[in-house]
Amino acid sequence: MAFGSRAAGKHRGSSRLSRKTAGYAGIAALATTGVVGSLAGPAFAASDKAPSMEDTGLNAVVTAEDLQGQIEAQADAQEHAAEAAALKAKAEAEAKARAAEAKQKAEEKAKAEREAAERAAREEERKRLNTFVVPVEDSYVSTQWHAGGGMWSSGSHTGIDFHAASGTTVHAVGTGTVVEAGWGGAYGNNVVIKHADGTYTQYGHMSSLSVSVGDQVSAGQQIGLSGSTGNSSGPHLHFEARTGAQYGSDIDPVAYLRSHGVDV
Template identity: 45%
Template sequence: MASNKPAPEAPFETDFFGVEVKTERAWEEWNPTEDSVRPVRGRHRVMKQRGGLARSSTVLGVGVIAAVGAGGMATAQSKPPVSISLPDSIADNLPDAKSLPGVGSLISDDSSDADAGNTAPLTSSTLAADTGSRPEAQGSAGEALRARILQQADQQQSEADAEAKAAAEKVAAEKAAAEAKTQQTAAETKAEAAKLAAEKAAAAKAEAERLAKLAASYALPTSSYTITSTFGEAGSMWSSGYHTGLDFAAPTGTPLKAIHSGTVKSAGWSGSYGYRTVIELDDGTELWYAHQSSISVSAGQKVSTGETIGRVGATGNVTGPHLHLEVHTPDGTGIDPMAWLRGKGLTV
């Protein structure tokens, strides 16, 4: 088998960044053989030409962009500013930073001490301004939020306390008003009762005075008697079937007096009534005195209260000596003599 020369090494060198860079070397003739094309173990690279640009140049550009991007993305809190050094051949071909859009306004020609802080890397100053990413800034924001929450909680608690206080005051006011109304009602009821009692007492007093005045002008027909029969009693001994008067039993000869002043309407015998005297009062009321043993007045005579008009007897339809007294209204209707006498203030 023919022996060939070993394959020449690729014309690459490593630059400052550890990137393989194409070097200008002379090519030698190489005839590949079975041994020379055998796969080489380990890491190897094959350079290809594309559009007249070497792959190593592309890798170099990517490395520069990555380095610049890494420097721009580093934060002031985690990493210090990264200094990038480029070969003179590349640095001379970079555009002026002031001519870049959006960057020239950030660079000032004034090199005074006041602007010394602007010489720091752009990435550092930009990220340092983002205070929200700092732990102490985040702590301050948390404290502010906590303070706002506590303030809102205090305000809500104050409002709840105020509402509870207002509700309690309203309930107390309603309770006080109800108690005052109850007391007022009780006082009014008591006053009304006292008024009614006073009116009742006044009416009773007035009635007593009236009865006393009437009693002075009215008198019982006899001073000594016993009530034996009352008005309305039923029995066969009376022709009407019931008793039409009030019986005052007394010994024969007991004096009979005029109950009230009036005029003698009739005096004499009257059948079953025996000797009877009728006195007509000024209001037309008639008083009948029956069963007398004797009569002391005559028709047309004026009599006064307490004047003797006759005596108790047993004449007519009787079973014993007594005064049979009847009271008739002006229209002739017979009424209960006991109730009429009591209405005049007399006690029977």
């Protein structure tokens, strides 16, 4: 049974309005389902005129996969940036720690070297202050301490005499300061030295002097030449050890020299 007036067996194609409406529906469906935007191309091609943005209500066709990919790429970039920043911070911290450790080691080394140098200097000074020698080399004691006789006003010898020809070099027996240098009456040309331990040594009858009051002398330093000036029976060196600078404070000079390591 036929309906309407259309001829049987023949159908007319869709009208232009119908095709355009279908294209619009296709765009909306693609936007809703996430189908790749380029697939909507045929719908537009089927129409004589592509719908405007006002017609569709869409600014751009973006798929869910595109959006997800952009989000993941951005997340990856942020993660890589954070990792790079963390690695940089770690490297800087390690470099700073190494620099601090190197600085500390250098300071400790410098301190150890200073302390070693100070110890060496103290030891050297101790040796210098405690080094004593004989006043005349290759000599011997010709007159002992406290020997009696009329030659000495005190009635006994206040020092010891070392055999020495005139002009023999006379040495300071130890490090000290010259407190007297010049004519000493019965002692003739004499020198008195104060040593670091507070004791004094005296050298008499010399022909000439090589030092002056206030001079700092060391053990073995020449202080003059032997002779026979003052109350003397012939060339020799009169040597005294004293507790003070003046006459009358004499102590045993042989024991004094031996206590300082000098073989007499």
